[in-house]
Amino acid sequence: MRLFDTHCHINDEKFDEDRALVIERMHQGGIEKAVVVGDATKSADDVLNLISQNGFLYGAYGLHPHDAKDWCEDVKRRIAQVMPKDKIVALGEIGLDYHYDFSDRETQRKVFASQLELAHELDKPVILHIREAHGDAYDILKNSISHGIRIRGIMHCYGGSLESAIEYVKMGLYISFSGSLTFKNAPILTRCAENLPMDRLLIETDSPYMAPVPLRGRRNEPAYVKYVCEKLAEIRGMDAEEVSEITYKNALNAFGLKN
Numbered sequence: 001m002r003l004f005d006t007h008c009h010i011n012d013e014k015f016d017e018d019r020a021l022v023i024e025r026m027h028q029g030g031i032e033k034a035v036v037v038g039d040a041t042k043s044a045d046d047v048l049n050l051i052s053q054n055g056f057l058y059g060a061y062g063l064h065p066h067d068a069k070d071w072c073e074d075v076k077r078r079i080a081q082v083m084p085k086d087k088i089v090a091l092g093e094i095g096l097d098y099h100y101d102f103s104d105r106e107t108q109r110k111v112f113a114s115q116l117e118l119a120h121e122l123d124k125p126v127i128l129h130i131r132e133a134h135g136d137a138y139d140i141l142k143n144s145i146s147h148g149i150r151i152r153g154i155m156h157c158y159g160g161s162l163e164s165a166i167e168y169v170k171m172g173l174y175i176s177f178s179g180s181l182t183f184k185n186a187p188i189l190t191r192c193a194e195n196l197p198m199d200r201l202l203i204e205t206d207s208p209y210m211a212p213v214p215l216r217g218r219r220n221e222p223a224y225v226k227y228v229c230e231k232l233a234e235i236r237g238m239d240a241e242e243v244s245e246i247t248y249k250n251a252l253n254a255f256g257l258k259n
Helices: 019-028 045-053 065-070 073-082 105-122 134-146 162-170 187-195 222-236 240-255
Strands: 003-008 031-037 057-060 088-097 126-131 153-155 174-177 201-203
Touching (some): 019 031, 031 045, 065 088, 065 105, 088 134, 088 153, 134 162, 162 187
Parallel strands (some): 003 031, 088 126, 153 174
């Protein structure tokens, strides 16, 4: 199989002691490409260094909804300066998170809309983090589209309903499944995986978070994306190698990369 982990954080400090080994296991596990997601409250150097030193890695950079309260012209300028860098393929992760409310919801909504506009100006796809906020996210996306903002990108670590996913797909977004798809208490995600069009599905780890079964509770890493692939194949009644190839090509299309 050749696999594409569309969302990982191997720049995280949890990998500081063995990052080289993690990258080696990615090679051994058939990970041909992966996107390392950075944090606009910090320097982009961690992402830029990783993707410059590893040809199969790509990067994304944006302000997470947890940190929406930190949005300012300096952060906007920093993101705009990073986006043209070689191998930076998306603006993200951005969106809404009403589970923790680390930033107040009105600020999250305003900053989400602003970053969608910025991505449009920079002609970049977005990586969307939406948690317990799909109603507001849908309204913001539709309003942006009505004002001429081009929306393209990925609904990362999807956790919403099939009905919401169908609407996102109609907008042209991809739906990405993480290790949560493998959990026993995931009937809604299973329904999404069963019914959404295969040409809009992606797989990811969101490592070091969301380790899949049978590794739940451990630090996650990109090599474990194969378990998400295998679960998606099981749900669809398909061969895992076929699913890996389809999701690989979908990821290339989502990020505008050549095969």
